[in-house]
Amino acid sequence: MADNGGNVENNQGDAPISKKAQKKAQKEAEKAAKKAERQAEQAAEAEAEAGDDFAKDLYGNYPLIQSQNKIERKIYRVEELTADKIDQKVWIRARLHTSRSKGKQCFLVLRQQQFNCQGLLCVSDKVSKPMVKFAANITKESIVDVEGVIAAVPQPIESCTQKDVELHIEQIFVVSPAEPRLPLQIDDAARAEGKDDDDSSLATVGQDVRLDNRVLDLRTTTNQAIFRLEAGVVQEFRAAMKKRDFVELQIPKIISAASEGGANVFTVSYFKNNAYLAQSPQLYKQMGIAADFERVFTIGAVFRAEDSNTHRHLCEFVGLDMEMAFKYHYHEALDVIGSVFNDIFRGLRDNFQTEIQTVRRQFPSEDFKFLDPPLRLEWPEGIKMLRDAGIEIDDLEDLSTPNEKFLGRLVKEKYDTDFYILDKFPLCIRPFYTMPDPNNPQYSNSYDCFMRGEEIMSGAQRVHDSKFLLERAKHHNIDIEKIKAYIDAFRYGAPPHAGGGIGLERVTMLYLGLDNIRKTSLFPRDPKRLTP
């Protein structure tokens, strides 16, 4: 390091030097020498530490895991760190959520999905000073392997899900490092929005920033819970279907003709021709009924090229669709639909409380209420309730979104339920394949289901007679040529049948009382968003 000092002098070169300049140079040289000395000291100290470091094999960065070795090691989950395991030494793999170093200590919050715990490194005979430094410098969101002893804490750790214990860390390795600058902070993304308390000055993350950085956004405990619950809706729906002997069919998404009129349909280049993305699996599941499957369901993507930028429209969503042959009256099907929904609601309530409570910490909502059997109203009753509450509405006029929501509120007040079925829709506002009411041709054998006042399923008895279907299609000015395969499906005997299509993301959104369907779509597609 003395060489450095020498250089300072040499740098003055051959130029004539004043006394003042000489003195200055002297001072600088002294300064530099002192600095060099300090650096040398620090380096020596570090070297000494490293050489000495009794803990040097107990921390560090793994090389890229390319499956070099098979390691037999029991690894616990964060949620398993509980008070009954105090004094046990365990390995966990988790994300470094946050860290805070304080003298000879470093506190870490380790996160795994919906769960987190506190970890602590403290200089001791097991943990060296460089080890604590290393831990303190690990970037947030890095994945780490940690070994530690589960210890009791004097008072509950309110900021963690594992409140009663902390982990006294004895080994720590980085499995996969995160870049230091995160496009969003998980804590900000997880903060409850619009709370009128002291925290209102703290940052939250806007919808678009979230969606632009969805992989990070999805790591919040809230999102982990939302999408686990959404998977739960699918699981409960399927279990309800299986219990009732429905067969799952796989239905094509690419279709040859825009079957429901041609508006709002995406066009696909299909080799040398055009094709379309199905706006609903309905025509195909009906063909499944005409093909003798009797009770069918299908789960899959549904596409709508609607330029609707609302809180509840997506251009691609997941349909939970069902269709069943019935014997004499479509209420046989409607009874099944009602009980399927109740199965789903019971399943969510009984099996997903952790998720529900987790979501509520960020987005408060009230318990979802439902009746058994579900409330069923007929259209004229709904209209009457609206009129009695001062809304002007015609007998056969479709419900606007505000009226739909308002009716939901009225129903909630009167019947104390967040779910109900509205039966007997006016024929004129339903598709051509809807069976007219035999008693009043202005109405139809069709229904919608509502959750917290918003429509989440539409369904009907379908016309199962090809001649009558043709008549209804002509009445609606449908291009008959384009739906020939559909009409033909009913020429060779078809049982009377009814069904409906449920929007998955809407069910999740409304069950959890969320305000935007983009919160319940993993990678939402709308007119303005197609990435990531």
Place this chain on the structure above:
Amino acid sequence: MADNGGNVENNQGDAPISKKAQKKAQKEAEKAAKKAERQAEQAAEAEAEAGDDFAKDLYGNYPLIQSQNKIERKIYRVEELTADKIDQKVWIRARLHTSRSKGKQCFLVLRQQQFNCQGLLCVSDKVSKPMVKFAANITKESIVDVEGVIAAVPQPIESCTQKDVELHIEQIFVVSPAEPRLPLQIDDAARAEGKDDDDSSLATVGQDVRLDNRVLDLRTTTNQAIFRLEAGVVQEFRAAMKKRDFVELQIPKIISAASEGGANVFTVSYFKNNAYLAQSPQLYKQMGIAADFERVFTIGAVFRAEDSNTHRHLCEFVGLDMEMAFKYHYHEALDVIGSVFNDIFRGLRDNFQTEIQTVRRQFPSEDFKFLDPPLRLEWPEGIKMLRDAGIEIDDLEDLSTPNEKFLGRLVKEKYDTDFYILDKFPLCIRPFYTMPDPNNPQYSNSYDCFMRGEEIMSGAQRVHDSKFLLERAKHHNIDIEKIKAYIDAFRYGAPPHAGGGIGLERVTMLYLGLDNIRKTSLFPRDPKRLTP
């Protein structure tokens, strides 16, 4: 009717009439009069019969079922008609499969999905002559409600699934009539193909006629069984996933960039821009892993714009995709994949024997054999087996379809299994995101699974480090801009992970030993078929 005779004369009009012509006219008039008389007689007879008909309320056509009435009636299923119910009177609803009338008797075969039974109407004090006539005239494939008494039969009815009983019909109503001319006969469509026996002269139905009339074709007991078993594959896959704590994710089908190079991708008009149909959910399920879901699966449509007209390619098929974080070695994931397949095979074997046996009656196949744990070979072993059998093949050359099938046969001979995993594929024939083998850079941590010698799953450990991923993408000349969101997903810490995608239709086809994937796709899409 006398008016008609008169008209013949009047038709001669005012023209002059020759004797000959007069005679002819006379004769015709007489003829017409006689015909009219006969008709009148028949009508009277019919009327008399009808008037007399003690059974007239016991048969007929239902009006269109528009849900006029709620009828409480226990309706049995055809498969429930068994010898333990002899002398019971039951209602069933079924299709008229065939009918044969013989004097005062009419035999019906009544079909419901995979099951059928014999029905018999016989003129008696309960069944009138007009009733038997009515039944004999019901068109095949019509849906009927039938009430009858379950009776023992002197010898088993070999042509029906319900061999030990027949139904002595006392009421019969047509629920939904089929048009008399069917585009294909269900019996022809259900006949075993290519059997070298006496029946080889009987008609079978070609693939295109079947698919053009898919709703009828699907009614064969074989197709009812195939698609029930296919639903079973999905169900068993899902159960296997749930058991292992995989979360089901819903992954978009419309994507902004052709992520895997741009070949073979369908283009969609997305408002004012172009978008694409996802060729695989893989990039998104990996994002699910980077987003902390740890173990994910997804079931959905996958699109390939390949102009391949083979027995095993479709332009739209169903992917059963899974992806999981592992701790140290991708074999942790491969072990899971192997046991998931074995769960599926066990589930099919144990829960779908009826379906398997039903399909075999038309398409014979041998039991599907598998080992527990599944056989796992490494690439060099596979190449050696081929070479030992006389095939010339380079170390790192991809398997052609004939070599793939041949290797399957060799494996079956040597190990007696229809399922195996081939591990350690050459790196050069795998996509850019495949993790290279740490011990030999010519190979990779990737694998395929095979059933009866054909590939049904492809998978790998993926590169989970963004810098290395970028390097690999550049090496493959991928347009980095187009996969930015994908690479970015790994910048903020990602666990090592591996997974794979299973083709549903291929699994069903190969499990059942079928020869064409169009037999296991409900409404297949290929370069030449987009309907129905």
